Amino acid sequence: MAHTESTALADVSALRDQLDLVDAEIRALVERRRDLSREVQRTRMLTGGTRTDFTREMRVISPYTESFGRQGTAIAMALLEICRGASASR
Template sequence: MSADVVADTEDTGAGEVLAADEIKAMRERIDEIDQAIIDLWLERARLSQQVGRTRMASGGTRLVLSREQAIFERFRSALGADGIQVAQMILRAGRGPL
C-alpha cells in the first residue's frame, strides 16, 4: 500500500480508499454546513440583541418569557430533549446570561 493510500485511510478511519474518498466528500459538506450554522448563529445573535435594545428603548421589558418558551418548544419538538439545550445556548448568545 502506498503512503498516500495509508494516509487517506488513516485520516478517515476507513479501510478502503473508495470509502476514504467518500468520507472526505461528506466531511467537506459537513464543514460547509458547520460554517452556515456559525454564520446563522452570529446573525441571529445580532438580530436578537437589536430586538432587545429596541424593546427596552421603547420602554418595554428586557425579556418576553412567552417568546422564549415558544422558542424552547420549537427546538424541543424538532430535536427532542437536546433541543432545550440548543435553545438555551442560542438564547444566551442573543441576550446574554440571565
C-alpha cells in the first residue's frame, strides 16, 4: 500500500524519535566507557605507569576498523581521545 505524504512524515518523525533514543544510549555508553577507562588510567599511573598504552589502543581500534572501515578507525580514535581527556600527552 502506498504511503500518503502525511503518513510518510509521521513515519519519519517516529523513526527520528527512535534515533534520538539510540543517540542518548550511545552518549550514556560513552560516558560509562570514559569512567571505566579513567579508572584503568588512574590505576596504572598510581603504580608508576603512563596514562596511555598504545599497544592496547591498537587492540581497541582494530574491531571498529573491521566493522566500519576508515570511519570506524575515526570513531575509535575519537572515543579514545574522549576517554583519555584532552590534556593527556603521555
